[in-house]
Amino acid sequence: MKKFCILALAGLAALSSCKKEPASFKVTTQAINEAVYASGEIMPAEYEVIKAVTSEHILKILVAQGNQVQKGQVLAVLGQPSQNTQLDILDKQLRLARQNASDSSARARELRQKAVLARKQYEQDSAEAQNYRELAAEKAVPAQEARHRAIKAQASLTEYNNLQYQYRALRDDQRGNVLSVSKQLAQLRELRETNVLTSSIDGKVFSIYHTEGSTAAAGDPILLTGSAGRFKLELLVDERDIAQVKLGQKVFFETDAFAGKQFTATVSKIVPVIQKENRSFKVEAGVAGTAAFFPQSSVEANILIRQANALAIPSTFLLPGDSIWTAGAGGKVVKQKLNTGARSGPWIEIKSGLKAGDLVYEKAP
Template sequence: MKTLLSIAGMTLLFAACKSKTASYTVQSRTLNEAVYASGEIMPEAYYFLKANSADLLLKVMVKEGDTVHQNEVLAVLGTPGQLEQVDILQRQVALAGSNAQEQSAALTELRSRIALAKTKQEQDALNADRYTELARSKAVSEKDAEQARVQAATSATEYKTLQDQYQTLQSDLSGKLLQARQQLTATTQSREGKVLKSPVNGRVYKVYLKTGELAQLNAPIVMVGLPGQFKLELLVDERDISKIRTGQKVYFETDVYKGKQFEATVNKIIPLLQKESRSFQVEAAVQDTALFYPQSSVEANILIRERINALVIPSDYLMKGDSVYLQQGKELHKTAIVTGIRNGDWVEVKSGLKAGDVIATKEGK
């Protein structure tokens, strides 16, 4: 179990007190037990916008550090011809929709012809009835009456034909609108993943490619996340994961602020072993409001127990195999010990030594 550097402000937490002498008198100290973890710092919520197929990066609309809004287009994949095709189909849908409206020029003109044909059909029908009555009284010839009836029938046929034409034209225009919409939908679906939009109101943290470069399948193009809120993504050895609980304090360092320590709190334990590293991922909410940089590496200690009174020795005196040189008079005897907590420069001794024993380095002979 590894541990981090000292944490200032806590009683002997991670105390760094290397012995400057050749010997050390074993004694008890107050320690804190912690589990070492390493990982990186990330925005509390972040997203990698990726390509759904290998394609050229046509446009990048943002740069790193930009503030963006939800659904704002950040990058476009594909070729100019593909974008033009979408524009053409959108115009075709708009035109087809306009033509299919009741107020369109074609339907309006045909309705006018139908109105005229209806008026003529009604007039010819009345005229045919009148001529038929006049023929009965011998006021006009039967031939004239027959001609009037033929004209009425012709007008009725023309009126019905125009009505049928109107229905046919309406159906044809509606069909063209539906077809245009289907083509646009199919083309738009094929371009899903090629127009990359921000899923949140946030900040652009990284742009991985430049305009004109080839984006590989599932390769990140833009990273966007929530600004001002960060979390740690840590890896904990499988031998230590059983000690981790949500709510535990985490003290961490990052090279960006070398020598400065920050605090976080464990809020998520992902119970899935990562076989490659034989470790588990643990997330911790960062309490500090410093300007952190995503994907910066961190080293951390997750505090397990506080203020443990333990028999300890400086880690410099511990040799491989957990043994020390015990000073007895002028002689040094190699003695095996059982260790416990290893906290900074201190190692807990569970057995093998007692308070008051004097240990020495080999150089102290």
């Protein structure tokens, strides 16, 4: 239809040039397509950008660009070679700490045995002190000797209590050491697991951003994987146009990777949160067909928001201020004010001011 309209205008121009008259056009009904412009990029329908959680050295990359991958497959390993050695050391430290924290440890046995002896000594000294108190009360032994036996019994009790305290402190310290080493080991294992990068989808490796031996900063992308053969558009729509965009609307788009070709998609998702940095809304559209697109390629798109048959004239005929030269009463050419609508290719919609069959002119005769 677009080519037909352009050829028709060319024919009118040629005819009028022969008669040396302004080009004219008879108002008719045309197919009007109204669209909202959007820009963005094309991505796999399902994808993930795998990133480094912390700044890490890249030990191994186990896939190549273009490889097919499965969910759960290990793609790369980050970290330091010394981490394996650190894990071994912490494992040994934890075993030793647990042995020391058990009741069978040498230090624990020693303190328990000393406490048993100290208790026996205290019981013996306490009995003697009681005996001497009774004898002193009967004047059988000097009072000073009774006091000496009481002091000795108190010292035995203090020794027994001190050994009990040492035993409890040892147990608390050993248990705390077990917890500390266990925490260090868990953190290192978690870090190691975090640094083993796996795929969460079945698909294809589209891009590898780093090489083995390089260092990735925290948040740096390492790999891009995604579904093979299925793509979507991630578009930005201006906040002034978003109210006109609906699910299921058709999208026509072009990408520089396929210059001169037009593709279609369908609006599948509208994210209802404005992006403050550009005052736009994110819109996704599923791409029709299985063309081998290149992820992250930029696209320019038109989201079709209305299709209608309406009165239209070539946009080149419209004068500033939305008016037109047209044949008035008696055939006299006059300037007529119009109420215009959407532009569609070379056409502009006429909402009021003209009717079908009216003759309009590109300029005054």
